Amino acid sequence: MRVFVSADMEGVAGVVRDEQTDPAGRDYPLFRRLMTLEVNAAIEGALEAGVQEIVVSDGHWSGTNLLPDELHPAAELLSGYPRRLYMGEGMGPGFDAAYFVGYHASSGTRDAVLDHSGADPRLVQEVRLGGIPQSEGSLTGYLCGYFDCPVALFTGDAAAVSQMHQFCLTVEGVVVKESLAHQAARSLHPELARQRIRSGARRAIERLDNIPPMRLEGTVELEVDFVRTAMADSCERIPGVRRIGSRGVAYAGEDYVQIYKLFLALVDLAQAATS
Ligand SMILES: [Zn+2]
Known part of the structure:
Protein backbone atom coordinates (compact mmCIF):
# COMPACT_ATOMS: atom_id res chain seq x y z
CA MET A 1 0.00 0.00 0.00
CA ILE A 211 -13.71 7.27 1.62
CA PRO A 212 -14.34 7.96 -2.09
CA PRO A 213 -11.87 9.87 -4.26
CA MET A 214 -12.95 13.47 -4.99
CA ARG A 215 -13.79 13.67 -8.67
CA LEU A 216 -14.70 16.30 -11.23
CA GLU A 217 -16.44 15.24 -14.43
CA GLY A 218 -16.33 16.82 -17.87
CA THR A 219 -15.26 20.37 -18.63
CA VAL A 220 -14.14 22.26 -15.56
CA GLU A 221 -14.18 26.03 -15.31
CA LEU A 222 -11.44 27.54 -13.15
CA GLU A 223 -12.05 31.10 -11.97
CA VAL A 224 -9.56 33.10 -9.92
CA ASP A 225 -10.36 36.48 -8.34
CA PHE A 226 -7.16 38.25 -7.40
CA VAL A 227 -6.71 40.97 -4.81
CA ARG A 228 -5.48 43.58 -7.32
CA THR A 229 -6.39 44.43 -10.92
CA ALA A 230 -2.70 44.34 -11.99
CA MET A 231 -2.62 40.61 -11.18
CA ALA A 232 -5.52 39.92 -13.56
CA ASP A 233 -3.91 42.23 -16.17
CA SER A 234 -0.86 40.01 -16.12
CA CYS A 235 -2.68 36.66 -16.10
CA GLU A 236 -5.20 37.39 -18.90
CA ARG A 237 -2.31 37.40 -21.44
CA ILE A 238 -2.05 33.60 -21.33
CA PRO A 239 -3.77 31.96 -24.34
CA GLY A 240 -7.05 30.38 -23.27
CA VAL A 241 -7.29 32.49 -20.15
CA ARG A 242 -10.17 35.02 -20.21
CA ARG A 243 -10.72 38.12 -18.16
CA ILE A 244 -13.78 38.07 -15.88
CA GLY A 245 -14.50 41.29 -14.09
CA SER A 246 -11.89 43.73 -12.90
CA ARG A 247 -9.83 41.37 -10.76
CA GLY A 248 -10.64 37.93 -12.16
CA VAL A 249 -9.56 35.48 -14.85
CA ALA A 250 -11.07 32.18 -15.99
CA TYR A 251 -10.04 29.08 -17.92
CA ALA A 252 -12.09 26.09 -19.02
CA GLY A 253 -10.53 22.69 -19.62
CA GLU A 254 -11.06 18.95 -19.41
CA ASP A 255 -7.73 17.89 -17.97
CA TYR A 256 -7.65 18.65 -14.26
CA VAL A 257 -3.87 18.25 -13.99
CA GLN A 258 -3.53 21.10 -16.47
CA ILE A 259 -6.02 23.21 -14.55
CA TYR A 260 -4.17 22.59 -11.28
CA LYS A 261 -0.84 23.54 -12.85
CA LEU A 262 -2.40 26.62 -14.44
CA PHE A 263 -3.68 27.79 -11.05
CA LEU A 264 -0.17 27.48 -9.60
CA ALA A 265 1.29 29.39 -12.55
CA LEU A 266 -1.38 32.13 -12.26
CA VAL A 267 -0.49 32.61 -8.60
CA ASP A 268 3.21 32.95 -9.47
CA LEU A 269 2.35 35.47 -12.23
CA ALA A 270 0.16 37.43 -9.82
CA GLN A 271 3.04 37.51 -7.36
CA ALA A 272 5.35 38.83 -10.07
CA ALA A 273 2.80 41.53 -10.95
CA THR A 274 3.14 43.02 -7.48
CA SER A 275 6.85 43.73 -7.84
ZN1 LIG B 1 -1.17 26.75 2.20
Missing part, protein backbone atom coordinates in the same frame (compact mmCIF):
# COMPACT_ATOMS: atom_id res chain seq x y z
CA ARG A 2 1.25 3.48 -0.93
CA VAL A 3 0.41 6.77 0.79
CA PHE A 4 0.99 10.32 -0.46
CA VAL A 5 1.44 12.99 2.24
CA SER A 6 1.08 16.67 1.39
CA ALA A 7 2.25 18.94 4.21
CA ASP A 8 1.47 22.59 4.86
CA MET A 9 2.37 24.67 7.90
CA GLU A 10 -0.50 27.01 8.86
CA GLY A 11 -2.57 24.11 10.22
CA VAL A 12 0.10 22.73 12.55
CA ALA A 13 -0.74 22.77 16.29
CA GLY A 14 0.65 25.91 17.96
CA VAL A 15 0.98 27.94 14.75
CA VAL A 16 -1.11 31.13 14.92
CA ARG A 17 0.77 33.97 13.21
CA ASP A 18 2.26 34.50 9.77
CA GLU A 19 5.81 35.12 10.97
CA GLN A 20 5.91 31.71 12.61
CA THR A 21 5.55 30.18 9.12
CA ASP A 22 7.96 32.61 7.45
CA PRO A 23 11.53 31.33 7.00
CA ALA A 24 12.75 34.81 8.04
CA GLY A 25 10.74 34.69 11.29
CA ARG A 26 12.46 34.34 14.65
CA ASP A 27 10.47 31.26 15.74
CA TYR A 28 10.34 29.57 12.33
CA PRO A 29 12.96 26.92 13.29
CA LEU A 30 10.69 25.70 16.10
CA PHE A 31 7.57 25.57 13.92
CA ARG A 32 9.25 23.78 11.01
CA ARG A 33 10.27 21.15 13.54
CA LEU A 34 6.68 20.85 14.84
CA MET A 35 5.53 20.53 11.22
CA THR A 36 8.04 17.73 10.66
CA LEU A 37 6.89 15.92 13.81
CA GLU A 38 3.21 16.11 12.77
CA VAL A 39 4.11 14.60 9.40
CA ASN A 40 6.03 11.88 11.26
CA ALA A 41 2.96 11.16 13.40
CA ALA A 42 0.89 10.63 10.23
CA ILE A 43 3.62 8.36 8.82
CA GLU A 44 3.69 6.30 12.03
CA GLY A 45 -0.10 5.84 11.87
CA ALA A 46 0.17 4.74 8.24
CA LEU A 47 2.90 2.23 9.05
CA GLU A 48 0.83 0.82 11.92
CA ALA A 49 -2.01 0.28 9.45
CA GLY A 50 0.28 -1.70 7.12
CA VAL A 51 1.32 0.96 4.59
CA GLN A 52 4.67 0.11 2.98
CA GLU A 53 5.53 3.13 0.88
CA ILE A 54 5.20 6.82 1.78
CA VAL A 55 6.00 9.91 -0.29
CA VAL A 56 5.95 13.31 1.42
CA SER A 57 5.49 16.57 -0.48
CA ASP A 58 6.57 19.76 1.31
CA GLY A 59 3.86 22.28 0.32
CA HIS A 60 4.61 25.46 2.23
CA TRP A 61 6.49 28.58 1.08
CA SER A 62 9.38 27.42 -1.11
CA GLY A 63 8.81 23.80 -0.16
CA THR A 64 11.86 23.50 2.07
CA ASN A 65 10.40 23.38 5.58
CA LEU A 66 10.49 19.72 6.57
CA LEU A 67 13.78 18.78 8.21
CA PRO A 68 15.18 15.97 6.04
CA ASP A 69 17.17 14.37 8.86
CA GLU A 70 14.26 14.45 11.32
CA LEU A 71 11.69 13.14 8.85
CA HIS A 72 10.69 9.51 9.46
CA PRO A 73 13.13 7.28 7.55
CA ALA A 74 10.26 5.32 5.98
CA ALA A 75 9.33 8.34 3.85
CA GLU A 76 10.77 9.83 0.71
CA LEU A 77 10.78 13.66 0.62
CA LEU A 78 9.81 15.86 -2.32
CA SER A 79 10.90 19.44 -1.68
CA GLY A 80 11.91 22.70 -3.37
CA TYR A 81 10.19 25.27 -5.59
CA PRO A 82 9.16 26.00 -8.33
CA ARG A 83 7.97 22.51 -9.09
CA ARG A 84 5.23 21.40 -11.46
CA LEU A 85 2.57 20.32 -8.95
CA TYR A 86 3.87 22.06 -5.78
CA MET A 87 1.84 20.73 -2.83
CA GLY A 88 0.51 17.98 -5.09
CA GLU A 89 3.97 17.08 -6.41
CA GLY A 90 4.48 13.34 -6.41
CA MET A 91 0.79 12.54 -6.87
CA GLY A 92 0.23 10.19 -9.79
CA PRO A 93 -1.09 6.71 -10.53
CA GLY A 94 -0.69 4.00 -7.91
CA PHE A 95 -1.41 5.72 -4.58
CA ASP A 96 -4.01 4.15 -2.28
CA ALA A 97 -4.55 7.16 0.01
CA ALA A 98 -3.51 10.78 0.50
CA TYR A 99 -2.96 12.57 3.81
CA PHE A 100 -3.12 16.38 4.01
CA VAL A 101 -1.29 17.48 7.17
CA GLY A 102 -1.15 21.02 8.61
CA TYR A 103 -3.66 22.43 6.11
CA HIS A 104 -5.74 25.61 6.47
CA ALA A 105 -9.07 27.02 5.27
CA SER A 106 -9.61 29.03 2.08
CA SER A 107 -9.17 32.77 1.81
CA GLY A 108 -12.12 34.59 3.34
CA THR A 109 -13.17 31.83 5.73
CA ARG A 110 -14.38 33.26 9.01
CA ASP A 111 -13.03 31.90 12.32
CA ALA A 112 -10.14 30.14 10.61
CA VAL A 113 -6.41 30.28 11.40
CA LEU A 114 -4.35 31.98 8.66
CA ASP A 115 -7.00 31.37 5.98
CA HIS A 116 -5.71 31.91 2.45
CA SER A 117 -5.73 30.27 -0.99
CA GLY A 118 -2.50 29.83 -2.93
CA ALA A 119 0.81 31.07 -1.60
CA ASP A 120 -0.13 34.39 -0.04
CA PRO A 121 -3.29 36.07 1.28
CA ARG A 122 -2.31 39.23 -0.65
CA LEU A 123 -2.76 37.48 -4.01
CA VAL A 124 -5.91 35.35 -4.30
CA GLN A 125 -9.26 36.51 -3.00
CA GLU A 126 -11.23 33.50 -4.20
CA VAL A 127 -10.68 30.51 -6.46
CA ARG A 128 -13.66 28.58 -7.87
CA LEU A 129 -14.21 25.38 -9.84
CA GLY A 130 -17.55 25.29 -11.68
CA GLY A 131 -18.63 28.32 -9.67
CA ILE A 132 -17.95 26.71 -6.29
CA PRO A 133 -15.34 28.33 -4.01
CA GLN A 134 -12.34 26.09 -3.33
CA SER A 135 -9.56 25.70 -0.81
CA GLU A 136 -6.00 24.45 -1.26
CA GLY A 137 -7.27 21.21 0.28
CA SER A 138 -10.08 20.76 -2.25
CA LEU A 139 -7.94 21.81 -5.23
CA THR A 140 -5.27 19.28 -4.27
CA GLY A 141 -7.98 16.75 -3.32
CA TYR A 142 -9.32 16.84 -6.90
CA LEU A 143 -5.78 16.29 -8.16
CA CYS A 144 -5.61 13.12 -6.05
CA GLY A 145 -9.11 12.14 -7.25
CA TYR A 146 -7.95 12.47 -10.86
CA PHE A 147 -5.53 9.62 -10.05
CA ASP A 148 -8.26 7.67 -8.22
CA CYS A 149 -6.72 8.35 -4.84
CA PRO A 150 -8.96 9.42 -1.94
CA VAL A 151 -7.95 12.09 0.58
CA ALA A 152 -8.12 9.84 3.63
CA LEU A 153 -6.75 12.17 6.33
CA PHE A 154 -6.97 15.94 6.74
CA THR A 155 -5.47 17.80 9.72
CA GLY A 156 -5.63 21.48 10.67
CA ASP A 157 -7.80 23.95 12.57
CA ALA A 158 -11.52 23.26 13.12
CA ALA A 159 -12.66 25.55 10.27
CA ALA A 160 -10.28 23.94 7.78
CA VAL A 161 -11.42 20.44 8.74
CA SER A 162 -15.14 21.26 8.49
CA GLN A 163 -14.54 22.98 5.14
CA MET A 164 -12.86 19.83 3.81
CA HIS A 165 -15.83 17.77 4.99
CA GLN A 166 -18.02 19.82 2.64
CA PHE A 167 -16.03 18.37 -0.26
CA CYS A 168 -15.80 14.83 1.08
CA LEU A 169 -17.91 13.95 4.08
CA THR A 170 -16.01 10.84 5.10
CA VAL A 171 -12.44 12.20 5.17
CA GLU A 172 -10.84 11.40 8.52
CA GLY A 173 -10.47 14.85 10.07
CA VAL A 174 -8.13 15.70 12.95
CA VAL A 175 -8.66 19.09 14.59
CA VAL A 176 -5.52 20.38 16.33
CA LYS A 177 -6.70 23.93 17.18
CA GLU A 178 -9.68 26.30 17.17
CA SER A 179 -9.38 29.79 15.76
CA LEU A 180 -9.92 32.77 18.05
CA ALA A 181 -9.22 35.13 15.13
CA HIS A 182 -7.29 35.12 11.83
CA GLN A 183 -3.96 35.08 13.71
CA ALA A 184 -4.99 33.61 17.08
CA ALA A 185 -6.06 30.17 18.29
CA ARG A 186 -6.63 27.85 21.20
CA SER A 187 -4.38 24.89 20.39
CA LEU A 188 -3.83 21.35 21.60
CA HIS A 189 -0.40 20.63 23.03
CA PRO A 190 1.77 19.48 20.09
CA GLU A 191 2.27 16.09 21.69
CA LEU A 192 -1.47 15.49 22.01
CA ALA A 193 -2.01 16.77 18.47
CA ARG A 194 0.54 14.23 17.24
CA GLN A 195 -1.16 11.39 19.11
CA ARG A 196 -4.46 12.29 17.44
CA ILE A 197 -2.86 12.59 14.01
CA ARG A 198 -1.21 9.21 14.45
CA SER A 199 -4.44 7.44 15.37
CA GLY A 200 -6.35 9.39 12.69
CA ALA A 201 -3.84 8.24 10.09
CA ARG A 202 -4.27 4.62 11.17
CA ARG A 203 -8.07 4.88 11.26
CA ALA A 204 -8.12 6.49 7.81
CA ILE A 205 -6.49 3.41 6.29
CA GLU A 206 -8.77 1.06 8.23
CA ARG A 207 -11.87 2.80 6.83
CA LEU A 208 -10.47 3.54 3.39
CA ASP A 209 -13.32 1.64 1.68
CA ASN A 210 -15.73 4.33 2.92
Whole structure:
Protein backbone atom coordinates (compact mmCIF):
# COMPACT_ATOMS: atom_id res chain seq x y z
CA MET A 1 0.00 0.00 0.00
CA ARG A 2 1.25 3.48 -0.93
CA VAL A 3 0.41 6.77 0.79
CA PHE A 4 0.99 10.32 -0.46
CA VAL A 5 1.44 12.99 2.24
CA SER A 6 1.08 16.67 1.39
CA ALA A 7 2.25 18.94 4.21
CA ASP A 8 1.47 22.59 4.86
CA MET A 9 2.37 24.67 7.90
CA GLU A 10 -0.50 27.01 8.86
CA GLY A 11 -2.57 24.11 10.22
CA VAL A 12 0.10 22.73 12.55
CA ALA A 13 -0.74 22.77 16.29
CA GLY A 14 0.65 25.91 17.96
CA VAL A 15 0.98 27.94 14.75
CA VAL A 16 -1.11 31.13 14.92
CA ARG A 17 0.77 33.97 13.21
CA ASP A 18 2.26 34.50 9.77
CA GLU A 19 5.81 35.12 10.97
CA GLN A 20 5.91 31.71 12.61
CA THR A 21 5.55 30.18 9.12
CA ASP A 22 7.96 32.61 7.45
CA PRO A 23 11.53 31.33 7.00
CA ALA A 24 12.75 34.81 8.04
CA GLY A 25 10.74 34.69 11.29
CA ARG A 26 12.46 34.34 14.65
CA ASP A 27 10.47 31.26 15.74
CA TYR A 28 10.34 29.57 12.33
CA PRO A 29 12.96 26.92 13.29
CA LEU A 30 10.69 25.70 16.10
CA PHE A 31 7.57 25.57 13.92
CA ARG A 32 9.25 23.78 11.01
CA ARG A 33 10.27 21.15 13.54
CA LEU A 34 6.68 20.85 14.84
CA MET A 35 5.53 20.53 11.22
CA THR A 36 8.04 17.73 10.66
CA LEU A 37 6.89 15.92 13.81
CA GLU A 38 3.21 16.11 12.77
CA VAL A 39 4.11 14.60 9.40
CA ASN A 40 6.03 11.88 11.26
CA ALA A 41 2.96 11.16 13.40
CA ALA A 42 0.89 10.63 10.23
CA ILE A 43 3.62 8.36 8.82
CA GLU A 44 3.69 6.30 12.03
CA GLY A 45 -0.10 5.84 11.87
CA ALA A 46 0.17 4.74 8.24
CA LEU A 47 2.90 2.23 9.05
CA GLU A 48 0.83 0.82 11.92
CA ALA A 49 -2.01 0.28 9.45
CA GLY A 50 0.28 -1.70 7.12
CA VAL A 51 1.32 0.96 4.59
CA GLN A 52 4.67 0.11 2.98
CA GLU A 53 5.53 3.13 0.88
CA ILE A 54 5.20 6.82 1.78
CA VAL A 55 6.00 9.91 -0.29
CA VAL A 56 5.95 13.31 1.42
CA SER A 57 5.49 16.57 -0.48
CA ASP A 58 6.57 19.76 1.31
CA GLY A 59 3.86 22.28 0.32
CA HIS A 60 4.61 25.46 2.23
CA TRP A 61 6.49 28.58 1.08
CA SER A 62 9.38 27.42 -1.11
CA GLY A 63 8.81 23.80 -0.16
CA THR A 64 11.86 23.50 2.07
CA ASN A 65 10.40 23.38 5.58
CA LEU A 66 10.49 19.72 6.57
CA LEU A 67 13.78 18.78 8.21
CA PRO A 68 15.18 15.97 6.04
CA ASP A 69 17.17 14.37 8.86
CA GLU A 70 14.26 14.45 11.32
CA LEU A 71 11.69 13.14 8.85
CA HIS A 72 10.69 9.51 9.46
CA PRO A 73 13.13 7.28 7.55
CA ALA A 74 10.26 5.32 5.98
CA ALA A 75 9.33 8.34 3.85
CA GLU A 76 10.77 9.83 0.71
CA LEU A 77 10.78 13.66 0.62
CA LEU A 78 9.81 15.86 -2.32
CA SER A 79 10.90 19.44 -1.68
CA GLY A 80 11.91 22.70 -3.37
CA TYR A 81 10.19 25.27 -5.59
CA PRO A 82 9.16 26.00 -8.33
CA ARG A 83 7.97 22.51 -9.09
CA ARG A 84 5.23 21.40 -11.46
CA LEU A 85 2.57 20.32 -8.95
CA TYR A 86 3.87 22.06 -5.78
CA MET A 87 1.84 20.73 -2.83
CA GLY A 88 0.51 17.98 -5.09
CA GLU A 89 3.97 17.08 -6.41
CA GLY A 90 4.48 13.34 -6.41
CA MET A 91 0.79 12.54 -6.87
CA GLY A 92 0.23 10.19 -9.79
CA PRO A 93 -1.09 6.71 -10.53
CA GLY A 94 -0.69 4.00 -7.91
CA PHE A 95 -1.41 5.72 -4.58
CA ASP A 96 -4.01 4.15 -2.28
CA ALA A 97 -4.55 7.16 0.01
CA ALA A 98 -3.51 10.78 0.50
CA TYR A 99 -2.96 12.57 3.81
CA PHE A 100 -3.12 16.38 4.01
CA VAL A 101 -1.29 17.48 7.17
CA GLY A 102 -1.15 21.02 8.61
CA TYR A 103 -3.66 22.43 6.11
CA HIS A 104 -5.74 25.61 6.47
CA ALA A 105 -9.07 27.02 5.27
CA SER A 106 -9.61 29.03 2.08
CA SER A 107 -9.17 32.77 1.81
CA GLY A 108 -12.12 34.59 3.34
CA THR A 109 -13.17 31.83 5.73
CA ARG A 110 -14.38 33.26 9.01
CA ASP A 111 -13.03 31.90 12.32
CA ALA A 112 -10.14 30.14 10.61
CA VAL A 113 -6.41 30.28 11.40
CA LEU A 114 -4.35 31.98 8.66
CA ASP A 115 -7.00 31.37 5.98
CA HIS A 116 -5.71 31.91 2.45
CA SER A 117 -5.73 30.27 -0.99
CA GLY A 118 -2.50 29.83 -2.93
CA ALA A 119 0.81 31.07 -1.60
CA ASP A 120 -0.13 34.39 -0.04
CA PRO A 121 -3.29 36.07 1.28
CA ARG A 122 -2.31 39.23 -0.65
CA LEU A 123 -2.76 37.48 -4.01
CA VAL A 124 -5.91 35.35 -4.30
CA GLN A 125 -9.26 36.51 -3.00
CA GLU A 126 -11.23 33.50 -4.20
CA VAL A 127 -10.68 30.51 -6.46
CA ARG A 128 -13.66 28.58 -7.87
CA LEU A 129 -14.21 25.38 -9.84
CA GLY A 130 -17.55 25.29 -11.68
CA GLY A 131 -18.63 28.32 -9.67
CA ILE A 132 -17.95 26.71 -6.29
CA PRO A 133 -15.34 28.33 -4.01
CA GLN A 134 -12.34 26.09 -3.33
CA SER A 135 -9.56 25.70 -0.81
CA GLU A 136 -6.00 24.45 -1.26
CA GLY A 137 -7.27 21.21 0.28
CA SER A 138 -10.08 20.76 -2.25
CA LEU A 139 -7.94 21.81 -5.23
CA THR A 140 -5.27 19.28 -4.27
CA GLY A 141 -7.98 16.75 -3.32
CA TYR A 142 -9.32 16.84 -6.90
CA LEU A 143 -5.78 16.29 -8.16
CA CYS A 144 -5.61 13.12 -6.05
CA GLY A 145 -9.11 12.14 -7.25
CA TYR A 146 -7.95 12.47 -10.86
CA PHE A 147 -5.53 9.62 -10.05
CA ASP A 148 -8.26 7.67 -8.22
CA CYS A 149 -6.72 8.35 -4.84
CA PRO A 150 -8.96 9.42 -1.94
CA VAL A 151 -7.95 12.09 0.58
CA ALA A 152 -8.12 9.84 3.63
CA LEU A 153 -6.75 12.17 6.33
CA PHE A 154 -6.97 15.94 6.74
CA THR A 155 -5.47 17.80 9.72
CA GLY A 156 -5.63 21.48 10.67
CA ASP A 157 -7.80 23.95 12.57
CA ALA A 158 -11.52 23.26 13.12
CA ALA A 159 -12.66 25.55 10.27
CA ALA A 160 -10.28 23.94 7.78
CA VAL A 161 -11.42 20.44 8.74
CA SER A 162 -15.14 21.26 8.49
CA GLN A 163 -14.54 22.98 5.14
CA MET A 164 -12.86 19.83 3.81
CA HIS A 165 -15.83 17.77 4.99
CA GLN A 166 -18.02 19.82 2.64
CA PHE A 167 -16.03 18.37 -0.26
CA CYS A 168 -15.80 14.83 1.08
CA LEU A 169 -17.91 13.95 4.08
CA THR A 170 -16.01 10.84 5.10
CA VAL A 171 -12.44 12.20 5.17
CA GLU A 172 -10.84 11.40 8.52
CA GLY A 173 -10.47 14.85 10.07
CA VAL A 174 -8.13 15.70 12.95
CA VAL A 175 -8.66 19.09 14.59
CA VAL A 176 -5.52 20.38 16.33
CA LYS A 177 -6.70 23.93 17.18
CA GLU A 178 -9.68 26.30 17.17
CA SER A 179 -9.38 29.79 15.76
CA LEU A 180 -9.92 32.77 18.05
CA ALA A 181 -9.22 35.13 15.13
CA HIS A 182 -7.29 35.12 11.83
CA GLN A 183 -3.96 35.08 13.71
CA ALA A 184 -4.99 33.61 17.08
CA ALA A 185 -6.06 30.17 18.29
CA ARG A 186 -6.63 27.85 21.20
CA SER A 187 -4.38 24.89 20.39
CA LEU A 188 -3.83 21.35 21.60
CA HIS A 189 -0.40 20.63 23.03
CA PRO A 190 1.77 19.48 20.09
CA GLU A 191 2.27 16.09 21.69
CA LEU A 192 -1.47 15.49 22.01
CA ALA A 193 -2.01 16.77 18.47
CA ARG A 194 0.54 14.23 17.24
CA GLN A 195 -1.16 11.39 19.11
CA ARG A 196 -4.46 12.29 17.44
CA ILE A 197 -2.86 12.59 14.01
CA ARG A 198 -1.21 9.21 14.45
CA SER A 199 -4.44 7.44 15.37
CA GLY A 200 -6.35 9.39 12.69
CA ALA A 201 -3.84 8.24 10.09
CA ARG A 202 -4.27 4.62 11.17
CA ARG A 203 -8.07 4.88 11.26
CA ALA A 204 -8.12 6.49 7.81
CA ILE A 205 -6.49 3.41 6.29
CA GLU A 206 -8.77 1.06 8.23
CA ARG A 207 -11.87 2.80 6.83
CA LEU A 208 -10.47 3.54 3.39
CA ASP A 209 -13.32 1.64 1.68
CA ASN A 210 -15.73 4.33 2.92
CA ILE A 211 -13.71 7.27 1.62
CA PRO A 212 -14.34 7.96 -2.09
CA PRO A 213 -11.87 9.87 -4.26
CA MET A 214 -12.95 13.47 -4.99
CA ARG A 215 -13.79 13.67 -8.67
CA LEU A 216 -14.70 16.30 -11.23
CA GLU A 217 -16.44 15.24 -14.43
CA GLY A 218 -16.33 16.82 -17.87
CA THR A 219 -15.26 20.37 -18.63
CA VAL A 220 -14.14 22.26 -15.56
CA GLU A 221 -14.18 26.03 -15.31
CA LEU A 222 -11.44 27.54 -13.15
CA GLU A 223 -12.05 31.10 -11.97
CA VAL A 224 -9.56 33.10 -9.92
CA ASP A 225 -10.36 36.48 -8.34
CA PHE A 226 -7.16 38.25 -7.40
CA VAL A 227 -6.71 40.97 -4.81
CA ARG A 228 -5.48 43.58 -7.32
CA THR A 229 -6.39 44.43 -10.92
CA ALA A 230 -2.70 44.34 -11.99
CA MET A 231 -2.62 40.61 -11.18
CA ALA A 232 -5.52 39.92 -13.56
CA ASP A 233 -3.91 42.23 -16.17
CA SER A 234 -0.86 40.01 -16.12
CA CYS A 235 -2.68 36.66 -16.10
CA GLU A 236 -5.20 37.39 -18.90
CA ARG A 237 -2.31 37.40 -21.44
CA ILE A 238 -2.05 33.60 -21.33
CA PRO A 239 -3.77 31.96 -24.34
CA GLY A 240 -7.05 30.38 -23.27
CA VAL A 241 -7.29 32.49 -20.15
CA ARG A 242 -10.17 35.02 -20.21
CA ARG A 243 -10.72 38.12 -18.16
CA ILE A 244 -13.78 38.07 -15.88
CA GLY A 245 -14.50 41.29 -14.09
CA SER A 246 -11.89 43.73 -12.90
CA ARG A 247 -9.83 41.37 -10.76
CA GLY A 248 -10.64 37.93 -12.16
CA VAL A 249 -9.56 35.48 -14.85
CA ALA A 250 -11.07 32.18 -15.99
CA TYR A 251 -10.04 29.08 -17.92
CA ALA A 252 -12.09 26.09 -19.02
CA GLY A 253 -10.53 22.69 -19.62
CA GLU A 254 -11.06 18.95 -19.41
CA ASP A 255 -7.73 17.89 -17.97
CA TYR A 256 -7.65 18.65 -14.26
CA VAL A 257 -3.87 18.25 -13.99
CA GLN A 258 -3.53 21.10 -16.47
CA ILE A 259 -6.02 23.21 -14.55
CA TYR A 260 -4.17 22.59 -11.28
CA LYS A 261 -0.84 23.54 -12.85
CA LEU A 262 -2.40 26.62 -14.44
CA PHE A 263 -3.68 27.79 -11.05
CA LEU A 264 -0.17 27.48 -9.60
CA ALA A 265 1.29 29.39 -12.55
CA LEU A 266 -1.38 32.13 -12.26
CA VAL A 267 -0.49 32.61 -8.60
CA ASP A 268 3.21 32.95 -9.47
CA LEU A 269 2.35 35.47 -12.23
CA ALA A 270 0.16 37.43 -9.82
CA GLN A 271 3.04 37.51 -7.36
CA ALA A 272 5.35 38.83 -10.07
CA ALA A 273 2.80 41.53 -10.95
CA THR A 274 3.14 43.02 -7.48
CA SER A 275 6.85 43.73 -7.84
ZN1 LIG B 1 -1.17 26.75 2.20
